[in-house]
Amino acid sequence: MALWRIRATVDDRPGYLSVLTASLALRSVNILAVQVHTTEGGAVDDFLVDAPDTMSEFELLTAIARGRGREAFVTRAEAQGLADQPTRALALAGRLVHDPDALGEALVALLDAAEVRWRPAGTVVLHGYDEQHMTLIDPAGGTYEVMRPAPAFTPAEYARAQALVEVSSAALRRGADQVTLLLPDGSELLVREAAGDDLEGVRRLHADSPSESRLRRLVEPGTGVTLLATAGERVVAMASLRTEGDLGEASLLVDHEWQRRGIGTALLRRLSAWADRADLEAVVAHVGADNVAMLRTLRRLGVTGPGERDGGLLSLTLPIRSRQVATTETPATSG
Incomplete structure (x- = not known):
């Protein structure tokens, strides 16, 4: 069996998630974890799955399409992906309490980002996000720009990233007050x-x-x-x-x-x-x-x-x- 990460959007209507999971189950794909991100375009379902070794990326994409999933993203996953997202976020927050300067690395790990760039204070960069870019105010000054070609960022991921920034900011304030x-x-x-x-x-x-x-x-x-x-x-x-x-x-x-x-x-x-x-x-x-x-x-x-x-x-x-x-x-x- 092989670990895969799958993300797909389905209509935010009763029963649509079960259609997608049933399509995966028919192909012996075992769902290990699932998260649902609510967006204006529908419910974005994020799966960690265990699939047969012989199954290809194309076959997974086909199963998703037959389960009424769209805008699908599929990639191989590592064993550390077995930790659920809340556990990962808490572990990263704990790291920032002791090392608030590690915010950039924490954002990469939290968001599975391809790259994080830091821009100095005074650079005109508005905070927010679109499908491939996310910008966050650095509590120590400046701005972090997070880039990920795919899958598209969701409101839930932006909220998690902002929460991690707040942890870093609180740790920095506490250190400055000593x-x-x-x-x-x-x-x-x-x-x-x-x-x-x-x-x-x-x-x-x-x-x-x-x-x-x-x-x-x-x-x-x-x-x-x-x-x-x-x-x-x-x-x-x-x-x-x-x-x-x-x-x-x-x-x-x-x-x-x-x-x-x-x-x-x-x-x-x-x-x-x-x-x-x-x-x-x-x-x-x-x-x-x-x-x-x-x-x-x-x-x-x-x-x-x-x-x-x-x-x-x-x-x-x-x-x-x-x-x-x-x-x-x-x-x-x-x-």
């Missing part, structure tokens, strides 16, 4: 956005052992961002910004061994910058009324007025657009 923080005593911390695999590190930072659901909301808020400061593998501080509409709510926690070393100041400055990019109007921080160091930090970041008091808790608002934030990454000695 900075090394130099403390006054010469110690260095890595400040970065939190991710799902930081759950255990954040759990150790909290003395009150939060529930699993609350821990996940802290690490990956539904809307907003959580920043971590790490010393090696250890999480020593975290700052979270949860957003609702154009307002944000900030919280900060620093390990007691690392307090009063400027880490809180540095994290809150980065949260303020994130809020500015997100076009938030203001950020509210809830602070203990006796937390002098934290209150001093918030005043330095632009908080004015007494705030609103609820028992021993103060709610202070930082207007994003009118704040004055130092531009250096080296923090002050308090916070």
Whole structure:
């Protein structure tokens, strides 16, 4: 038996796919996988099949035509084609998380493309696709042009390619947001956005052992961002910004061994910058009324007025657009 990849268009009407599969079955063609791409011209059916060794390309094309398939494309397939398309896409996304610069190679693998060309920023190339060309905006700058003589690109393939670009873009943004923080005593911390695999590190930072659901909301808020400061593998501080509409709510926690070393100041400055990019109007921080160091930090970041008091808790608002934030990454000695 031999592996083949078949693509053909049939009318998007009940029963038409079964006619095509029956025609293949009559010739002992075993269908191993099938995907259906909906287009304006009909349903594009993409098959991975196992056919008798004696069957030729012409015989396959004839079987497709007798099954009411049109615009047929047939080519030999390799064993790796046995992996279904979602599995391939997930594997490529996983690769891009660790190596976002491999986007070009990932697009070739995802789309079985003949060639991928990169064009620098400033080149007039509109993103979109036609039968043989697909153009995608490179998150690092420029444009990728993907070429495949046959079969014609489909809307589903374009959507998959755009999703892969988004994965690469997110990985690049995360890498760009990582900075090394130099403390006054010469110690260095890595400040970065939190991710799902930081759950255990954040759990150790909290003395009150939060529930699993609350821990996940802290690490990956539904809307907003959580920043971590790490010393090696250890999480020593975290700052979270949860957003609702154009307002944000900030919280900060620093390990007691690392307090009063400027880490809180540095994290809150980065949260303020994130809020500015997100076009938030203001950020509210809830602070203990006796937390002098934290209150001093918030005043330095632009908080004015007494705030609103609820028992021993103060709610202070930082207007994003009118704040004055130092531009250096080296923090002050308090916070």
